[in-house]
Amino acid sequence: MSTSVMVIGAGPAGLQAASTLSHLGFDVTLVEQQDYLGGAVARHQYQVLMPDFSSGPELLSRLIERVDNDSHITVYTGTQVEEVSESHDIFTIKLSGANQKTLQSQAVVLATGFDHFNPARDGKYGYGLFPDVITGAELEEMFAKGPIRRPSNGEIPQSVAFIYCVGSRDRQVGNTYCSRVCCAVSAKQAIELREQLPKARISMFYMDVRTYGLWEDTLYWRSQEEAGVVYVKGRIAEVTEQHGRPVLKGEDTLVRGPFEWPFDLVVLAAGMEPSGGTREMADKFQVSLESHGFIKQAGAIHNASLTDHPGVFVAGAASGPKAIEDSISEGDVASLAVFEYLKAKVTL
Numbered sequence: 113m114s115t116s117v118m119v120i121g122a123g124p125a126g127l128q129a130a131s132t133l134s135h136l137g138f139d140v141t142l143v144e145q146q147d148y149l150g151g152a153v154a155r156h157q158y159q160v161l162m163p164d165f166s167s168g169p170e171l172l173s174r175l176i177e178r179v180d181n182d183s184h185i186t187v188y189t190g191t192q193v194e195e196v197s198e199s200h201d202i203f204t205i206k207l208s209g210a211n212q213k214t215l216q217s218q219a220v221v222l223a224t225g226f227d228h229f230n231p232a233r234d235g236k237y238g239y240g241l242f243p244d245v246i247t248g249a250e251l252e253e254m255f256a257k258g259p260i261r262r263p264s265n266g267e268i269p270q271s272v273a274f275i276y277c278v279g280s281r282d283r284q285v286g287n288t289y290c291s292r293v294c295c296a297v298s299a300k301q302a303i304e305l306r307e308q309l310p311k312a313r314i315s316m317f318y319m320d321v322r323t324y325g326l327w328e329d330t331l332y333w334r335s336q337e338e339a340g341v342v343y344v345k346g347r348i349a350e351v352t353e354q355h356g357r358p359v360l361k362g363e364d365t366l367v368r369g370p371f372e373w374p375f376d377l378v379v380l381a382a383g384m385e386p387s388g389g390t391r392e393m394a395d396k397f398q399v400s401l402e403s404h405g406f407i408k409q410a411g412a413i414h415n416a417s418l419t420d421h422p423g424v425f426v427a428g429a430a431s432g433p434k435a436i437e438d439s440i441s442e443g444d445v446a447s448l449a450v451f452e453y454l455k456a457k458v459t460l
């Protein structure tokens with residue numbers, strides 16, 4: 113009997129896991145609820161990726177082609193997991209949606225990713241009220257459609273503000289954690305904007321800048337030294353609108369003075385939250401969540417892909433905010449952990 117593994121979620125982590133599991137000798141079923149593959153990268157049409165400014169579409173086609181051309185991987189899009197039962201370490205999984213069938217799997221990888229924090233939940237930024245207040249994900253979509261214009265009137269923006277930590281590191285909205293990628297993604301976006309808007313004033317409003325590790329030079333310093341981006345340490349109290357332009361009110365915490373500045377376009381660096389699918393699958397496969405609602409990594413430092421349910425593994429942003437490179441690596445880590453787990457049980 114062949115050994116089959118189900119991967120749920122076809123973002124970067126799930127696509128990588130499916131491919132590596134197949135190389136390790138498993139028959140793989142890849143289940144994706146959307147009718148397309150690629151997760152957030154496809155959903156928001158990331159064109160240029162941080163940290164290395166490589167191409168989002170090229171990365172996606174590489175990941176997707178490997179899965180499409182692999183006869184040991186069956187892909188079900190537009191498909192959800194409806195019911196799960198388990199007996200003698202075998203999962204019986206009932207699928208619904210475009211592919212209604214019941215399958216058996218010896219192991220499962222949850223790669224169900226994240227959702228963007230919706231800034232409308234925190235009224236102070238004027239998101240949803242003022243058309244020129246957008247999220248970082250919406251800016252990615254604008255880059256894909258190009259050129260950058262103010263949503264309100266179609267004009268070229270002459271001033272752009274980024275507000276950091278929207279929906280992250282914020283006790284009031286209930287997300288105390290750092291979303292890890294938004295400082296770096298915002299710096300990357302500011303550098304991209306500079307190419308389109310050579311004369312615009314581009315300002316970043318931050319609490320701390322966390323372009324950690326090797327990203328400090330290529331993103332944080334480059335955005336200032338090559339793209340002329342200005343960083344202002346300050347917390348934004350609210351965004352209002354005057355004469356059809358968003359106005360940022362806050363305090364510069366370095367010079368200790370209040371400010372009230374209008375901008376043509378305001379980009380909210382909205383954080384990452386556990387996706388609805390992540391919570392739902394955690395419940396169906398009976399794995400614990402950590403305190404913020406992401407899937408708990410039971411292996412901690414020892415193995416990032418272990419959950420507290422034997423046979424169920426996790427990869428990518430389902431276990432916490434992370435970048436694509438880490439999500440892809442975790443696809444591999446989870447695959448090797450599946451191999452370790454199953455090699456003791458079956459002949460591969």
Ligand SMILES: Cc1cc2nc3c(=O)[nH]c(=O)nc-3n(C[C@H](O)[C@H](O)[C@H](O)COP(=O)(O)OP(=O)(O)OC[C@H]3O[C@@H](n4cnc5c(N)ncnc54)[C@H](O)[C@@H]3O)c2cc1C
Binds near residue numbers: 121
């Ligand atoms: C604005 C923004 C820009 C970013 N830009 C970059 C960048 O330039 N470089 C970088 O390294 N990182 C970037 N990131 C982070 C990047 O998006 C994530 O690292 C990456 O998408 C995580 O991949 P994933 O596969 O774990 O999750 P996701 O991309 O979220 O994919 C999860 C998939 O699982 C599916 N799914 C969920 N639940 C279910 C279910 N129950 N059943 C079936 N399918 C399900 C979803 O539909 C989705 O397709 C950015 C993040 C944001 C917020």
Ligand code: SF4
Binds near residue numbers: 276277280294383
């Ligand atoms: S990565 Fe930066 S913007 Fe994102 S939550 Fe962390 S400190 Fe805030």
